[in-house]
Amino acid sequence: MKLTVVGGGSTYTPELIDGFARLRDTLPVRELVLVDPAADRLDLVGGLARRIFARQGHDGRIVTTSDLDAAVDGADAVLLQLRVGGQAARQQDETWPLECGCVGQETTGAGGLAKALRTVPVVLDIAERVRRANPDAWIIDFTNPVGIVTRALLRAGHRAVGLCNVAIGLQRKFAGLLGVAPADVHLDHVGLNHLTWETAVRLGGPEGADVLPRLLAEHGDAVAADLRLPRPLLDRLGAVPSYYLRYYYAHDEVVGELRTKPSRAAEVAEMERQLLRMYGDPALDEKPALLAERGGAYYSEAAVDLAAALLGGAGSPYQVVNTFNRGTLPFLPDDAVIEVPAAVGGKGAAPLPVADVDPLYAGLMANVTAYEDLALDAALRGGRDRVFRALLAHPLVGQYGYAEQLTDLLVAHNREHLAWG
Template sequence: MPAFQGRTAHPGFKLAVVGGGSTYTPELVDGFARLRDVLPLAELVLIDPAADRLELVGGLARRIFARQGHPGRISWTADLDAGVDGADAVLLQLRVGGQAARHQDETWPLECGCVGQETTGAGGLAKALRTVPVALDIAERVRRRTPRAWIVDFTNPVGIVTRALLAHGHHAVGLCNVAIGFQRRFAALLGVPPGEVELEHVGLNHLTWERAVRVGGEDVLPRLLTEHGDALADHLRLPRALLDRLGAVPSSYLRYYYQHDAVVAESRGRPSRAEEVAALERRLLEQYGDPALDEKPELLSRRGGAFYSEAAVALTASLLRDTGDTQVVNTLNRGTLPFLPDDAVIEVPATVDATGATPLPVRPLEPLYAGLVAHVTAYEHLALEAALWGRGGRRADRAGGRDAVFSALLAHPLIGQTDRAGRLTDQLLAHNREHLAWA
């Protein structure tokens, strides 16, 4: 990660974090403090409607900056327009409906024999329906207040949300921590600095494979699989034989496809991840209220989103400082994967500069991967249509909205049966009616 040595010192950017009251925000703030040579900040604004959480998180954020000697100013507000005014970049980390909605996403699909997960399958569609309209409304307000600002989207489902933002003409790039997580894990296994590890990371958000791992131009993935295949398989909760057969390392989200029925069986009768996170958040907020705490607590490592701060700093710095370096991001396909539409959003290494992200060339994708990528891309297209149903004067057409949801579910490779898609549609609408303007 470059420190921009030798360049004229920058007075500092203004960043706004929408969803700044998240218990994960101190991880992000810690990254901003540690990596201030990469991304100098004059001002950081945390924006969130939850005033009680925002006060606790904001107070800790200020103490983290003070402990690390960061000169930037931190403020917080519930006023979105005021918070984003003059921002150079706006980071979106939203959870519409909170952990309660996530708990529903992770439970009611199980009743229909489908995986319950917040970004995949029926639960992922429910999250997209709740999130896309809110993300677009926020982006429109950002554009009115500060049209030059970049939007960095970390809000799941990242691929669908980013596609919505780009389709509506916003300056946006999607970000996920899967790639940087693999980079750090591989570097540790190989005993080399993370910056020396280059990934051939390809696919869609939460549907990716590492097809090569290069150090000094040499592909060391075969060595990783030979020497560390068992450890990687254990981490992914996938059979070692599958990794050997693929000759690649899939993201952990591929388990929902490769071992769907086993995941469903394991999930039944267990607490949802949302319940676990909600309990963690209660403990974290108690710790954040301690005026003596001036660093991110160890408990935060169990919250998820490892290395997001480093990835967010690197991407934002590339956009604002026009570096032209390589980042793994979510951006428009534009012919990179020729079997997908140009306006599909893919997750691949890209050159990032002040104009945005330009995907690097990708080797032809093997049918084993390409078929699933094409299938999920078709679902994402229909999911976005369903998420946009409440816009454009169609709010009263409940039947049309239901049909759009049904079509997206029927197209999803984890569903694909008419009876099941119908049951899931009914459940989705029943559990999300308050978030859907047309329902």
Template sequence: MKLTVVGGGSTYTPELVDGIARLRDRLPVTELVLVDPDAGRLPLVGGVAQRIMAAYGHPATVRWTTDLDDGVTGAGAVLLQLRVGGQAARNRDETWPLECGCVGQETTGAGGLAKALRTVPVVLDIAERVRQLAAPDAWIVDFTNPVGIVTRALLQAGHRAVGLCNVAIGFQRRFATAAGVAPESVALDHFGLNHLTWIRGVTIDGEEVLPQILAERAQEVADDIELPVELVHRLGMIPSYYLRYYYAHDAVVEELRHKETRASAVATMERQLLEMYADPTLDHKPELLAKRGGAFYSEAAVNLLASLVAGTGDVQVANVRNNGTMPFLADDAVIEVPAVIGADGAVPLPVAPVPAVQRGLIAHVTAYEELALTAAVHGGRDRVFEAMLAHPLIGQYDRADRLTDLLLSENKDFLAWT
């Protein structure tokens, strides 16, 4: 199978390539193509990718190109991991919302909306080329943030797509390590939207262990997600790290005002990583890559791709069309839940009734995502304002107005309709 990675010049890519090489028995890749418009990065990332594959003895051809059509022609699967505007645009997303007392973050709030507006049109254009040039049954796997909105855009346009996030697999791997069991022994009752999820059940070989985790390791869990342990106990669930932007919004805003942006820190790491990748003797992913983010991304991506291609019918957490799974949401909403992964795609498993505390926030954010997607596809200041007004972290009309002006000013070079 030809596997194409769009955004292949990312410093993430060696993490993905390491997984492809290690898990070669699961995913039969014969050609790996890295596509990226950055001709400066591509040879550095492509070179280390080639050496990693060779070090594992993987026989696949590895090449790289700036030509999207060349990259996707005949591909059996296309993985999207692009960042329109790079870390510079992300840095601004994390900065200007603070001027209005709102969290600055790349997937949540006003910054997340800016990223969606920049990203969705580009992804849809790429997907059309995939539809025309890739293999007829090719899958698109989206790791591009905001994953929920981007995946919804792909599905609404009729593409064979599944969204992927590493939050669930990260929890699964940590629970497995703590229990001293294989990751496959751990199953999660994980529900919500991308970057808005809760874990209300953890089973090991079918035995429920979440009460034990909360009794013995709640403080460790709370430290990991940066929320008070008292809140974890009161919820009786484990919220993802991203819930801190909702449950502790004002405190996080104050914190962000006095620290380096994540984008700035990542940009520094990326420069260091690219210097490492330039070393012709480097044939493994460096330890620094673990600090870049995306833990267990390679396992999540390879597992999902392998199951789509082979039609294995195993269960993985993915971003999929709701289709009545959560009856309080529209069918075309995209949710993040355990799903059966087969040759026909990802089918969500039934989800137990969602408590009102979570249900209200999920419904609220889903409404925002619907409006955000409409703004990304059709443009227009009024549509951007409506999405701002609908977001639970914004809401007030004067704040939404000001944030809309800031977003449009900061992103005028990326939005064709401005």
């Protein structure tokens, strides 16, 4: 089996490599290709990747290259984890929206739109090259904003599934609080990427008993602290929102915080400098502890599980993924991309039935889905007016004066990445 990682020079990659090494019985990778245009980073990451495989006794071959076409040739699955514009672009996404009093974040709001505009054309070009190389290859998208990028891939007819680590992170967290094995915890996880709620926590399987009331009663303070949301809010919701919901539920509070501290992008950039120095140490043959602070926890396990299921291996038959709605949530279009538990196999991901969704959540989902549709239109066809429409539709913007100003700022900061800018 050949797998290719686009963006293989990312400091995330050793997390993925560690998962491939540990879970080789689930996903027997014979050749793993890391492709990235940044040769210096790729050399460091590739060297550590080979040492991790050697330490854990994995006899698979790791190849590094900057040649995308060679990298995807014959690949059974291609994982996308790229960042167009690098951390410098992320720094901008997280700062210029604050000038208008709007959240600066790399996956949602105005910053998330900027990332989508930069990313979608690049990803679609990569996907076409994958399709020419092997029409049967699966594309696993971990590139943010996952919902919009996955929607672009699926609408273009690619064999693609989107992946996020929020669900697996909450599953592991809840399992620890409840004192059970993670495999015994099944989430009723519903929403869009980075806009999700856990409406039930079931033990033993998708039809198991719901222990969410017990979880909130016994561990609500710990869960609320992790989310940085008030405990009474969780009690009133009777659900556990994704930590990304804080941008909506406490928007002004978050903006105030972001204006008074270094950006997450600045923190990550410094962390990456430290990690790359570590990766260059020929004695290092395991992922360093610092990597856990970089983000993407459990990404490797989720990616291995998904790839294995898609390729007919030992992956779990039910996984939380991003895929077409297809009537699962009747208040959204069929071609909306939703994030829900799905049956995953060689034919792709089929969403499992979802219980009726509280209007409190359904309304926000519908609003953000409309924004995503406009954002994808702007990413595919360009133009200032399309950017303005997407921003005006976003619930974190919503006022025409802000949308006008943010449109000007977005175009000014991203002109080099926009063919029409």
